[in-house]
Amino acid sequence: MSNDVLLQLTGVVKEFTVKVGSGFKRRKRSLQAVAGVDLSLRRGETLGLVGESGCGKSTLARCVMRLFAVDSGRVVFDGDDLTHASNAVLKPYRRRMQMVFQDPYGSLNPRRRVGSIIGDPFRIQGVGSAADRQAKVQELMQLVGLNPEHYNRFPGEFSGGQRQRIGIARAIALRPELIVCDEPVSALDVSIQAQVLNLLADLQKELGLTYLFISHDLSVVRHVSDRVAVMYLGTIVEIAPSEAIYERTRHPYTSALLSAVPRFEADAGTARVESVLSGDPPSPLDPPSGCRFHPRCPRAQDRCRHEVPVLRVGNADDPEHLTACHFPLVDGDAS
Amino acid sequence: MKQTTEIRGRGPWQLAYERLRRDRAAIGSAITILIAVLVALSAPLLAQITGHPPTMQFGHTGLGPTGIPVGPGAEFWLGTDGLGRDVLVRIAYGTRVSLLVGVVASGLAVLIGAVVGIAAGWFGGIVDTILSRLMDVVLSLPFLVLALALAALVGPGLGISIFLIAFFSWATVGRVVRAEAKSIREREYVQAARALGAGNAHIMFVEMLPMVGATVIVYATLLIPASIGFEATLSFLGLGVPPPTPSWGNMLADAMAYYKVAWWLLLFPGAALLGVTYAFNVLGDSVRDALDPKHDQTIKPGGQS
Numbered sequence: 001m002s003n004d005v006l007l008q009l010t011g012v013v014k015e016f017t018v019k020v021g022s023g024f025k026r027r028k029r030s031l032q033a034v035a036g037v038d039l040s041l042r043r044g045e046t047l048g049l050v051g052e053s054g055c056g057k058s059t060l061a062r063c064v065m066r067l068f069a070v071d072s073g074r075v076v077f078d079g080d081d082l083t084h085a086s087n088a089v090l091k092p093y094r095r096r097m098q099m100v101f102q103d104p105y106g107s108l109n110p111r112r113r114v115g116s117i118i119g120d121p122f123r124i125q126g127v128g129s130a131a132d133r134q135a136k137v138q139e140l141m142q143l144v145g146l147n148p149e150h151y152n153r154f155p156g157e158f159s160g161g162q163r164q165r166i167g168i169a170r171a172i173a174l175r176p177e178l179i180v181c182d183e184p185v186s187a188l189d190v191s192i193q194a195q196v197l198n199l200l201a202d203l204q205k206e207l208g209l210t211y212l213f214i215s216h217d218l219s220v221v222r223h224v225s226d227r228v229a230v231m232y233l234g235t236i237v238e239i240a241p242s243e244a245i246y247e248r249t250r251h252p253y254t255s256a257l258l259s260a261v262p263r264f265e266a267d268a269g270t271a272r273v274e275s276v277l278s279g280d281p282p283s284p285l286d287p288p289s290g291c292r293f294h295p296r297c298p299r300a301q302d303r304c305r306h307e308v309p310v311l312r313v314g315n316a317d318d319p320e321h322l323t324a325c326h327f328p329l330v331d332g333d334a335s
Numbered sequence: 336m337k338q339t340t341e342i343r344g345r346g347p348w349q350l351a352y353e354r355l356r357r358d359r360a361a362i363g364s365a366i367t368i369l370i371a372v373l374v375a376l377s378a379p380l381l382a383q384i385t386g387h388p389p390t391m392q393f394g395h396t397g398l399g400p401t402g403i404p405v406g407p408g409a410e411f412w413l414g415t416d417g418l419g420r421d422v423l424v425r426i427a428y429g430t431r432v433s434l435l436v437g438v439v440a441s442g443l444a445v446l447i448g449a450v451v452g453i454a455a456g457w458f459g460g461i462v463d464t465i466l467s468r469l470m471d472v473v474l475s476l477p478f479l480v481l482a483l484a485l486a487a488l489v490g491p492g493l494g495i496s497i498f499l500i501a502f503f504s505w506a507t508v509g510r511v512v513r514a515e516a517k518s519i520r521e522r523e524y525v526q527a528a529r530a531l532g533a534g535n536a537h538i539m540f541v542e543m544l545p546m547v548g549a550t551v552i553v554y555a556t557l558l559i560p561a562s563i564g565f566e567a568t569l570s571f572l573g574l575g576v577p578p579p580t581p582s583w584g585n586m587l588a589d590a591m592a593y594y595k596v597a598w599w600l601l602l603f604p605g606a607a608l609l610g611v612t613y614a615f616n617v618l619g620d621s622v623r624d625a626l627d628p629k630h631d632q633t634i635k636p637g638g639q640s
Contacts (some may be wrong), residue, residue, distance in 0.1 A: 095532075106524065109545070111548070112542075166430075244376070
């Protein structure tokens with residue numbers, strides 16, 4: 001894997017204004033969905049991003065794609081700062097970064113034919129002539145394992161897995177470098193998930209893609225990722241090479257997430273210490289002081305309530321493994 | 336493989352068309368409208384056959400000895416009016432006016448309403464605020480009072496009637512389309528289009544317009560009878576199509592002086608107006624049902640579909 005950084009996020013913050021209360025007590029408050037995220041993606045790797053529902057994963061994905069304006073921080077793509085780029089400036093970059101969406105039903109316009117949907121990238125970016133497009137569309141359909149004869153059909157005539165293939169075909173049409181996959185398989189049956197994941201892996205090999213792979217499913221992320229970042233309430237709490245995060249977990253939250261994964265091997269010698277989380281994640285409207293995880297953390301101490309932990313290397317032997325915790329687990333502590 | 340290609344994909348429009356074809360009320364109203372169109376087209380032919388141009392007055396044959404209109408008979412099939420003109424031929428010419436005003440005015444209204452609604456829903460913010468308030472203002476204007484004032488100012492005519500009707504109808508469509516557009520803009524396929532670098536025009540007309548298409552078509556079919564009614568109202572008040580050009584509205588107005596002795600002056604134009612507007616309304620309802628995916632009549636358990 002090269003060290004060529006394709007995407008660099010620095011202190012990215014995204015706030016939404018929400019209305020709370022009712023009647024005369026109604027007022028506007030800002031909600032930090034993404035609260036200062038640093039992340040870098042190297043060319044050719046797959047970075048898994050995991051976290052509970054509502055932790056800001058999808059918002060972060062949309063900030064990367066610049067579908068949202070970023071409130072603070074920087075988004076740098078291949079050396080070019082796109083943080084405040086206008087739509088016109090972004091347009092050529094749209095060829096180089098694409099997105100696969102979560103909902104295979106919502107991400108395809110039900111009133112348009114599949115051939116026309118997959119042809120959109122060419123039409124919008126003005127690539128190729130109208131005559132070439134159909135051939136290109138059919139070639140793409142073949143590539144993602146769809147019958148090219150079906151280009152004239154509507155999305156409603158395909159299954160969930162096939163629709164996700166259509167979404168993938170649209171995303172890879174212009175041979176992008178980066179693909180943001182926002183929970184691409186979570187809406188699919190388990191048997192179909194594997195097929196789509198294999199397709200993504202094959203395409204990565206064939207086209208040299210870089211993936212930002214978002215999921216709440218740890219086993220899926222483990223299967224596909226080179227590195228994994230764990231997100232909690234808008235911040236990254238731990239980031240490490242895939243095998244390290246599962247084998248040498250350092251953040252108590254990651255440990256809790258892992259212990260929540262149902263496992264079939266009941267006699268798996270080293271049974272993980274149960275540290276199941278209690279309660280719901282706190283509201284991002286009113287995030288806890290200090291470490292955002294402290295109200296739910298079994299290891300929380302006074303310091304955690306006051307001081308925000310920064311993401312840093314915990315062990316000099318393991319420079320790739322970063323944790324944002326004052327009292328990280330030491331190897332063998334929890335596993 | 337052979338079999339999969341033989342199962343023809345049916346799009347949403349095709350399904351709607353097939354549902355419509357099975358709807359007897361829709362077929363009946365479509366036939367009524369078709370007859371009205373044929374009558375409108377063949378109006379000059381009708382004048383030729385009867386030998387009665389629509390504005391010609393037949394003082395000797397068309398009026399009784401005391402100057403009273405002649406009833407339906409061999410010479411005048413639907414009778415004559417107070418000036419001795421052929422009611423049948425005038426109704427046929429009036430059909431032209433009614434259909435023209437109905438289709439053009441509601442077409443204009445739907446076009447403006449769809450564009451304004453999509454723009455308000457897609458752009459949001461200040462554009463939405465301005466367009467929404469504009470629609471509120473138009474909807475709160477009293478139609479007849481303003482129509483009377485404007486028509487008096489400009490003078491009655493076909494063009495001004497169409498303009499007035501379209502002006503007072505588009506906001507209803509605009510509001511509904513805006514609400515739909517607002518929900519469509521949050522869908523993932525709009526995000527996908529933005530991620531591809533699509534501009535406003537692509538999103539508004541390629542992604543959003545087909546989605547509001549069903550609403551727009553239903554409103555168009557329901558606005559046609561309303562527009563025909565509006566036109567009749569304006570003409571009845573002498574502000575629509577100016578005499579001697581026949582329209583259903585001014586024929587009904589003329590009938591007011593004679594209806595006690597000449598029932599046919601009220602009955603036939605009234606029946607034409609009622610029949611055509613009713614047919615459009617029924618068709619509009621059927622189109623709405625046909626375009627509603629939850630209202631599926633083509634898939635019946637046990638039925639042949």
